[in-house]
Amino acid sequence: MISINNVSKIYPNGTVALNGINIEIHKGEFVFFVGSSGAGKSTLVKMLLKEENPTSGSISVDGVVINSLKRRQIPYYRRKLGVVFQDFRLLPDKTVAENIAFAMHVVEASRREIARQVPRVLSVVGLGDKANVFPGQLSGGEQQRVSLARAIVNNPSLLIADEPTGNLDPDTAWEIMKLLKEINQRGTTIIMATHARDIVNYMRQRVVTLERGRIVRDQERGGYGIED
Amino acid sequence: MKIRTLGLQFRQGISGLWRNRIMSLVAVGSVTAVLLVLGLSLLTIININSITAYIESSVEIKAFLEEDLDTAQVETIGAKIEQMEGVREVEFETKETALEKYKEQLGDNSSLLEGLEGENNPFPSSYIVRVDDPNTIGAIADEIAVFEGVEEVQYGKDVVERLLNSTHLIRVVGTVLICILAFISIFIISNTIKLTVVARRREISIMKYIGATDGFIRLPFIIEGLLLGIIGAALASGLVAVVYNYFFVTMNSSFEGVFVMLSGYFAPFAETLYRTSFILLAVGIVIGVTGSAISLRKFLNV
Numbered sequence: 001m002i003s004i005n006n007v008s009k010i011y012p013n014g015t016v017a018l019n020g021i022n023i024e025i026h027k028g029e030f031v032f033f034v035g036s037s038g039a040g041k042s043t044l045v046k047m048l049l050k051e052e053n054p055t056s057g058s059i060s061v062d063g064v065v066i067n068s069l070k071r072r073q074i075p076y077y078r079r080k081l082g083v084v085f086q087d088f089r090l091l092p093d094k095t096v097a098e099n100i101a102f103a104m105h106v107v108e109a110s111r112r113e114i115a116r117q118v119p120r121v122l123s124v125v126g127l128g129d130k131a132n133v134f135p136g137q138l139s140g141g142e143q144q145r146v147s148l149a150r151a152i153v154n155n156p157s158l159l160i161a162d163e164p165t166g167n168l169d170p171d172t173a174w175e176i177m178k179l180l181k182e183i184n185q186r187g188t189t190i191i192m193a194t195h196a197r198d199i200v201n202y203m204r205q206r207v208v209t210l211e212r213g214r215i216v217r218d219q220e221r222g223g224y225g226i227e228d
Numbered sequence: 229m230k231i232r233t234l235g236l237q238f239r240q241g242i243s244g245l246w247r248n249r250i251m252s253l254v255a256v257g258s259v260t261a262v263l264l265v266l267g268l269s270l271l272t273i274i275n276i277n278s279i280t281a282y283i284e285s286s287v288e289i290k291a292f293l294e295e296d297l298d299t300a301q302v303e304t305i306g307a308k309i310e311q312m313e314g315v316r317e318v319e320f321e322t323k324e325t326a327l328e329k330y331k332e333q334l335g336d337n338s339s340l341l342e343g344l345e346g347e348n349n350p351f352p353s354s355y356i357v358r359v360d361d362p363n364t365i366g367a368i369a370d371e372i373a374v375f376e377g378v379e380e381v382q383y384g385k386d387v388v389e390r391l392l393n394s395t396h397l398i399r400v401v402g403t404v405l406i407c408i409l410a411f412i413s414i415f416i417i418s419n420t421i422k423l424t425v426v427a428r429r430r431e432i433s434i435m436k437y438i439g440a441t442d443g444f445i446r447l448p449f450i451i452e453g454l455l456l457g458i459i460g461a462a463l464a465s466g467l468v469a470v471v472y473n474y475f476f477v478t479m480n481s482s483f484e485g486v487f488v489m490l491s492g493y494f495a496p497f498a499e500t501l502y503r504t505s506f507i508l509l510a511v512g513i514v515i516g517v518t519g520s521a522i523s524l525r526k527f528l529n530v
Contacts, residue, residue, distance in 0.1 A: 049437065072442070079439035089434050106440040108233050154438075 001027040001158070001189055002048070007057035009043050009213075017043040019213040021057070025191070027157070030184045032200050033193040034224055035210035041193040044210070045162050048191065049083065050074050062157065079107055082151030082159040082188070086166035088143045090135040096122070096146050097131040103150045121149040125179055141172030148179055152188065159183060161192040165199060173199060197224040233444075241451030244424035251420040252456060258413035259460025259515055260467070262406060263508045267468035269402035270504050276395045278495040289357040289369045289383040297377050302353070305377050309355055314368055317358040326351035352379060410515055417456050417519025418526070421449050425527045449520045457516020458509065465505035472501060 002025040009018040018040045025031055033041045046052040047059055050066055059066050062080065069077055090099050097118050104114045122128050125145040135143050144164060151159055161180065165173035177199055184190045194200065200207055200223060207222035208215060217225065245252045291309070293302060302320070310318045321329075327349050331338040344350060357372065359365050365383050373381040425432070435445055476497070 075436075075439045075441040075444075077439075078437060081437075081439075083437045089430070089437075091431055091434065102434075103438045105233065105236060106435055106438045106444060108230050111232065150438075 001025055001029075001062060002191075003060045004044075005058050005060075007047070007054040007059060009040075009047070009052065010055045016213050018054070021210075021213075021215055023208060023215070023218065025189065027189055028184070028187055030181070030190045030203070030205040031192070032203070032205060032207045032222075033191065033210060034195060034200055034207055036195065038212075039210040040213045041210055042162065045160060045191070045193050048158075048160055049081065050077060079154060080157055082154070082156035084144070084147050084151050084159070084161040084164045086163035088135070088140075088147045088167075090143055090146055090150075092135055095132050095134055096127060096138070099135065099146060100150045100153050103153055107154055109154075117153055121153045124152070124182075125149045139172070140168050141175055144168060144172075144176050145179065148176070148183070152183055156188065158189045158191070161190065161194075163194055164192065165194065165196050170198070177203065200224040234447075237444075237447045238451055240448035241455060244421070244428075244448060244452040245455055247427060248420055248423045251416075251423055255413065255416045255420045255456045255519075256460045256463065258409070258416045259457055259512055260463040262409035262413050262515065263461055263464030263512055264467050265402065265409060266406050266511060267464055267504050267508050268471065269398055269406070270507060271468065271472055271500065272398055273395050273402075274495045274500055274504075276391050276398075279391060289359070289365060289372060289381060291355045291357060291372050291375075291381050292352040292379045293354060294377050294379045295352065301377050305375055306355055308375060309357055309372060312368060312371065314360050314364045315357055316360045319356045319358075321354050321356055323349045323351050323353050326354065410511075413460075413515055414519045414522065417453055417516060418523035420456065421452055421520045421523040422527050424449060424452060425523065446524050449524055450517060453516040453518075453520025453523075454513060455516070456519070457512035457514070460516070461505075461509040461512030464508050464512070465501075468504060468508070469501050472497075 002023070004021055004023040004025075007018055007021045008016070010016050021040075021044070033044060035041050043052060047054055048061070048066075050069060053067055061077070064077065066077060091102065094102060100118050100121060101114050104117065109117070119128065119131065122131055125148050127142060127145055127149065130138065130142065130146075135146065138146065144167075148164075159180075164180070165176055168176065173196065180190055180192065181203070204221045204223075207217070207219050207224070209217040209219075209222075209225055291305075293305065297305075306318055306320060309315060324345075327341065327344060330351070331341050334340060355372075357368070359368055369381045369383045372378060432445055
C-alpha cells in the first residue's frame with residue numbers, strides 16, 4: 001500500500017533529515033516508526049501527509065506517486081488519510097459532535113451521512129454519551145479519543161498517528177492503543193510515530209527504527225530496541 | 229460545491245464579520261466613502277454629459293434681446309443679422325414661444341411654470357440664427373454680440389467646451405480621489421480579514437489535514453470581503469440617492485424658475501440613480517473581493 005523508495009530529505013540549511021530510506025508497508029499493517037527526536041520520524045510522517053517533499057526518491061501510496069501530486073490534488077489525497085496528533089488539535093468552540101461533523105463538512109458529506117456517522121464513530125471510541133460536551137470539559141485521553149473519532153469518520157484507508165500518546169498518562173495511553181488496535185483490526189493500515197518504549201515493546205508489531213535519517217532496523221513483531 | 233456547503237460557508241463568512249465587528253464597521257465605512265465619491269462624481273458627469281448632448285444637438289446661435297425694445301428696433305436687429313454673410317436662416321422667438329417651448333420640454337412637470345405667463349415671463353425674446361458652416365459659428369456669434377439691443381449671445385460650442393472642461397476636471401480629481409480611497413479600503417478590508425484568518429488559524433490547519441480544498445478554505449473569507457463590499461455599496465447607494473434628491477429639492481426651492489429651466493436637461497432621476505447604484509455595487513464587490521484575495525495571499529498559506 002505504501003512504498004517508500006530510496007527517499008532522502010535535505011533541508012535548505014543542509015540538515016540531512018532522511019538518507020536513502022526504503023520501506024514497504026502492506027495494507028492492514030500496523031507499523032511503528034521509532035527513534036529519538038531528530039532521527040527523521042517526523043520528517044517521514046510529514047512526507048506521508050504531503051507537507052514536505054523528498055529531495056530525492058519517491059513515495060507512493062495506493063499506487064499513486066505522491067511526490068508528483070499537484071497542489072490541487074493534495075486535498076483529495078489527504079482524504080484517504082486519517083491523522084492523529086500529540087496535541088489532539090480539536091476546536092475548543094465546537095462540541096465533540098461538531099468537531100467530528102466538521103471533518104465531514106470539509107469533504108462535503110450529506111447531512112444524513114453526518115447524522116449517521118457521528119454517533120457511530122463516537123461509540124467506536126467509547127464516547128457515545130459525550131457528543132454535546134466541549135473538548136475543554138474532557139480529559140486528555142477523552143480528547144485524544146475524539147480526535148481518533150474525527151480521524152476515522154471519513155473511513156480512511158491509512159491512519160497516521162504522530163506521537164498520539166505523548167501527552168497522556170500510561171493508563172490512558174493504553175486505552176488509545178487498544179482503540180488503535182481495534183481500528184487496525186477493522187482493516188485500516190496504521191502508521192504510528194512514537195518513542196513510547198513500553199507500548200512498542202508490548203504491542204509486538206512491526207517496528208521501523210530510525211537513527212540520524214537512516215533505517216537501522218525493520219522488524220516484524222519487534223521491540224523498541226536493545227541499545228537504547 | 230454543494231448548496232448546503234455554500235450555506236455553511238456563508239454563515240462562516242458572516243460570523244467572521246461579527247467576530248471583528250469594529251474592524252468590519254471601519255471597512256464598510258471606507259467602502260462607503262469610496263463609493264459615495266464615485267457615485268456623486270458619476271451623477272455629476274452623467275448630468276453634464278446630458279446637458280452637453282442637448283446643447284450639441286442644437287448648433288445654432290441664440291441672440292437674446294434686451295427687454296424693452298420696440299418692434300422697430302427688434303426688426304432692425306433681425307434684418308442686420310439676415311444680411312450677414314454665412315447666415316442661412318433667422319427666426320424670431322417671442323417670450324411667449326420661449327415659455328411654451330420650455331413647457332413642452334418639461335412635459336409632466338410643466339405645472340412648475342405656472343404663473344410665469346405675461347408680465348412675469350422670465351424668458352427673453354431672441355433671434356435664433358442658423359449658419360451655413362458650423363465652423364463660422366464662433367465668428368458670427370461674436371459679431372452679433374456687439375449689436376445694439378442684443379443682450380447676450382449663446383451658441384452651443386462655447387458652452388459645450390466649458391462643460392467638457394469641467395467634466396474633465398471632475399474626472400481627473402474624481403479618479404485620483406477614488407483610487408486613493410479604494411486603495412485605503414482594500415487595505416482595511418484585507419486587514420479585517422486577516423484578523424479572521426488569524427482567529428481561525430487552528431481550524432484552517434485542521435481543515436488542511438482533513439483534506440479541505442483551497443477553495444473550500446478560502447471561500448468564507450471571500451464571502452466576508454464580498455459582504456463588506458456589498459454592505460458598503462448599499463449604504464453608498466442610499467447616501468447618493470439622499471444627496472441627489474436633496475440637491476434637486478434645494479435647487480428647486482432656492483432658484484425656482486431658473487433651475488426648472490436647467491433641470492429639463494438633466495438625466496432622468498430614477499433611471500440614473502438605478503444605474504449608478506448598479507455600478508457602485510459592482511465596484512464594491514470588486515473592492516471587497518480584492519481586499520480578501522490580498523489578505524489570503526499574504527496570510528493564508530494553504
